[in-house]
Amino acid sequence: xxxxxxxxxxxxxxxxxxxxxxxxxxxxxxxxxxxxxxxxxxxxxxxxxxxxxxxxxxxxxxxxxxxxxxxxxxxxxxxxxxxxxxxxxxxxxxxxxxxxxxxxxxxxxxxxxxxxxxxxxxxxxxxxxxxxxxxxxxxxxxxxxxxxxxxxxxxxxxxxxxxxxxxxxxxxxxxxxxxxxxxxxxxxxxxxxxxxxxxxxxxxxxxxxxxxxxxxxxxxxxxxxxxxxxxxxxxxxxxxxxxxxxxxxxxxxxxxxxxxxxxxxxxxxxxxxxxxxxxxxxxxxxxxxxxxxxxxxxxxxxxxxxxxxxxxxxxxxxxxxxxx
Amino acid sequence: xxxxxxxxxxxxxxxxxxxxxxxxxxxxxxxxxxxxxxxxxxxxxxxxxxxxxxxxxxxxxxxxxxxxxxxxxxxxxxxxxxxxxxxxxxxxxxxxxxxxxxxxxxxxxxxxxxxxxxxxxxxxxxxxxxxxxxxxxxxxxxxxxxxxxxxxxxxxxxxxxxxxxxxxxxxxxxxxxxxxxxxxxxxxxxxxxxxxxxxxxxxxxxxxxxxxxxxxxxxxxxxxxxxxxxxxxxxxxxxxxxxxxxxxxxxxxxxxxxxxxxxxxxxxxxxxxxxxxxxxxxxxxxxxxxxxxxxxxxxxxxxxxxxxxxxxxxxxxxxxxxxx
Numbered sequence: 001x002x003x004x005x006x007x008x009x010x011x012x013x014x015x016x017x018x019x020x021x022x023x024x025x026x027x028x029x030x031x032x033x034x035x036x037x038x039x040x041x042x043x044x045x046x047x048x049x050x051x052x053x054x055x056x057x058x059x060x061x062x063x064x065x066x067x068x069x070x071x072x073x074x075x076x077x078x079x080x081x082x083x084x085x086x087x088x089x090x091x092x093x094x095x096x097x098x099x100x101x102x103x104x105x106x107x108x109x110x111x112x113x114x115x116x117x118x119x120x121x122x123x124x125x126x127x128x129x130x131x132x133x134x135x136x137x138x139x140x141x142x143x144x145x146x147x148x149x150x151x152x153x154x155x156x157x158x159x160x161x162x163x164x165x166x167x168x169x170x171x172x173x174x175x176x177x178x179x180x181x182x183x184x185x186x187x188x189x190x191x192x193x194x195x196x197x198x199x200x201x202x203x204x205x206x207x208x209x210x211x212x213x214x215x216x217x218x219x220x221x222x223x224x225x226x227x228x229x230x231x232x233x234x235x236x237x238x239x240x241x242x243x244x245x246x247x248x249x250x251x252x253x254x255x256x257x258x259x260x261x262x263x264x265x266x267x268x269x270x271x272x273x274x275x276x277x278x279x280x281x282x283x284x285x286x287x288x289x290x291x292x293x294x295x296x297x298x299x300x301x302x303x304x305x306x307x308x309x310x311x312x313x314x315x316x317x318x319x320x321x322x323x324x
Numbered sequence: 325x326x327x328x329x330x331x332x333x334x335x336x337x338x339x340x341x342x343x344x345x346x347x348x349x350x351x352x353x354x355x356x357x358x359x360x361x362x363x364x365x366x367x368x369x370x371x372x373x374x375x376x377x378x379x380x381x382x383x384x385x386x387x388x389x390x391x392x393x394x395x396x397x398x399x400x401x402x403x404x405x406x407x408x409x410x411x412x413x414x415x416x417x418x419x420x421x422x423x424x425x426x427x428x429x430x431x432x433x434x435x436x437x438x439x440x441x442x443x444x445x446x447x448x449x450x451x452x453x454x455x456x457x458x459x460x461x462x463x464x465x466x467x468x469x470x471x472x473x474x475x476x477x478x479x480x481x482x483x484x485x486x487x488x489x490x491x492x493x494x495x496x497x498x499x500x501x502x503x504x505x506x507x508x509x510x511x512x513x514x515x516x517x518x519x520x521x522x523x524x525x526x527x528x529x530x531x532x533x534x535x536x537x538x539x540x541x542x543x544x545x546x547x548x549x550x551x552x553x554x555x556x557x558x559x560x561x562x563x564x565x566x567x568x569x570x571x572x573x574x575x576x577x578x579x580x581x582x583x584x585x586x587x588x589x590x591x592x593x594x595x596x597x598x599x600x601x602x603x604x605x606x607x608x609x610x611x612x613x614x615x616x617x618x619x620x621x622x623x624x625x626x627x628x629x630x631x632x633x634x635x636x637x638x639x640x641x642x643x644x645x646x647x648x
Binding site for chain 2 (some may be wrong): 270
């Protein structure tokens with residue numbers, strides 16, 4: 001515990017070795033992560049958390065590299081976290097992308113890390129939040145959280161950041177139509193990357209129309225924010241400043257209204273997930289409810305009834321206890 | 325409740341309307357599902373549950389159609405459930421595939437249904453299990469559960485069936501290498517579809533080698549079962565009988581050893597998930613722990629500590645209650 005506390009202090013002093021070790025603990029769900037961060041927890045909350053997501057081939061990694069360069073130019077400390085919800089069918093991280101990222105790793109103002117899932121539901125978004133907290137405490141100003149894939153896990157990861165940047169590129173064809181609903185729901189800033197490629201202008205207009213059409217409830221959810229559409233080319237270095245500006249505008253909007261509440265809601269969500277995991281571990285560990293469940297199932301009780309019986313027993317106890 | 329009970333009776337009598345309604349309830353997480361099934365729960369367990377999965381473009385839907393045809397030829401009642409873990413980026417089900425499936429829907433011995441996710445973690449595998457239970461009680465002999473995508477959600481769905489058929493096709497290139505580990509972990513039967521296409525023989529050999537090399541712990545997990553590799557062409561109707569035979573061999577293997585235990589474990593897993601959802605609903609609903617969590621967070625308590633405090637309170641109560 002003393003060692004963990006000093007690791008927390010080293011982290012708060014910006015020690016990269018401490019940061020690397022803590023992110024590994026986060027990735028592995030190591031319980032030492034929480035105890036190391038506890039003594040320096042008050043320092044969390046200064047980093048801006050950007051998420052960069054979009055379909056494969058849109059150029060997310062190149063854009064993250066370009067963004068990191070622009071932010072370094074403004075003297076920001078940058079942390080890049082590439083998260084890859086390993087699919088059982090597609091294997092791990094796209095190494096080529098990661099290698100391109102390493103170009104920046106000789107710069108002491110950039111911390112780069114990739115992180116794969118350990119397969120469990122929600123495990124990756126928990127680990128990503130933890131890694132962001134560690135980078136935040138380590139004094140990183142701008143976190144760039146990049147997701148590799150396009151599924152529910154990535155979506156969850158994106159729900160844990162301040163600004164979601166969705167990257168698209170022309171030529172994706174019909175896919176864009178199908179994507180739109182989900183993308184407009186999640187995007188704070190839309191980037192049409194590869195703006196030099198044919199069809200980019202059309203895609204920009206198309207997205208702008210969709211954003212404009214998206215009124216009412218969906219807009220309300222973002223506090224009236226209308227996601228700008230930025231045409232850029234990460235590979236050619238075109239209009240990266242425009243993207244930086246769009247992110248800054250979204251940040252200013254949130255800081256005027258909604259940031260504190262959004263962050264509080266995200267912390268509650270984190271507590272909820274961690275608590276659920278904890279309860280599950282204890283209830284299904286040694287001395288837990290497994291035997292009672294097996295008995296009920298063997299007696300022919302339908303699984304939903306077994307589950308509610310067991311849950312009621314836990315909850316009845318909790319209520320009696322809090323009344324006592 | 326009386327109405328639900330009679331719906332259960334109609335289901336057990338094989339009423340397709342009752343089955344359709346119950347699957348809709350399963351899809352929507354409607355609590356009436358559980359109460360409708362409870363009075364006829366004893367009838368569950370007679371259907372064989374086949375999962376068909378694999379990367380996009382492997383021809384899963386065509387293969388499912390061909391399998392359904394072969395099983396109908398053997399006078400089996402067939403239920404097809406196509407599950408689509410809707411990605412926020414890719415939209416819903418591939419309609420073309422679904423339309424091809426509908427070819428069979430004029431046959432009263434085939435029940436076809438597709439099901440999309442409602443976005444929540446684990447929600448789709450819960451719904452898929454429920455739908456299979458309903459089809460099982462309705463007297464369907466062979467369930468073909470097809471997944472559309474390739475992520476964690478599909479993987480979870482596959483963990484709820486008796487026989488997992490993984491469909492691949494030649495020409496997927498490097499992907500196959502990356503896929504192998506995950507595929508061999510999950511597959512009970514491997515199909516090289518489009519066996520007329522160049523590279524099919526090579527892929528068969530390649531997979532057979534990988535299966536043979538996969539000794540020890542991984543094999544143990546499947547009770548010594550060595551997944552056969554079946555070359556077939558669903559589109560040309562080639563060797564569908566070979567696939568039916570491979571599935572039958574796996575079934576015979578499981579029935580000799582491990583089936584009862586595997587099914588018990590899956591029911592326990594279901595109870596565990598349903599119970600976790602139930603606890604989460606109650607604990608974070610009105611009168612739950614949200615206010616306490618907000619108070620602690622506002623006081624600067626780190627989220628992991630907030631979560632363990634709350635979990636400890638729930639569990640302490642449960643223990644005291646069971647002692648009383």
